[in-house]
Amino acid sequence: MEFDDKVPIYYQIEQYIDRQIIVGDLAPGDQIPAVRQLALTLTVNVNTIQRALAELIRQGILVSQRGKGNFVTTDTAVLAAMKKRVINAELAETYEHLMGLGMTPAEMLAALEAYIQERKDRDAHD
Known part of the structure; x- marks a missing residue:
């Protein structure tokens, strides 16, 4: 993924995950990759991934299950x-x-x- 220097990286990661959900690459109820895996895949700092995921969780788009990971909400x-x-x-x-x-x-x-x-x-x- 190439990042735009004018837009915060965490926000671009949020948009990336939003788009994956919209196009069906991530379906409702799907588990998203672990934070470290996302950081490696997108070549960004783990803290940046955590910030993006925290915002998606706050918005209700992702649901965190303790000890299991983060999942796409099933709330249509x-x-x-x-x-x-x-x-x-x-x-x-x-x-x-x-x-x-x-x-x-x-x-x-x-x-x-x-x-x-x-x-x-x-x-x-x-």
Whole structure:
């Protein structure tokens, strides 16, 4: 994983785990790798991993079971809220970029619809 120097590493690790859950690499109830294993895999300090996991536990996305490890919550409402938060953050960033280009919301919608159609057409031919 490559890290962005402008964003705290622990936060990027939180986002990485959020995305793994959203795409199904980590399912509800799955145990996540141990702290030391994550630190080795992501080549970061153990304390950084612990900080990211502590935040995910605080948010209810992960559940800690003493002596067993950390698990993805099975609470579908928590996972749905997390997914919505991640999607909204992506949309907010795109919106700000497009506003910076001087686009109106109507132009953004038209451009997005055209882009989606082009992608569907291209993907159908691949």
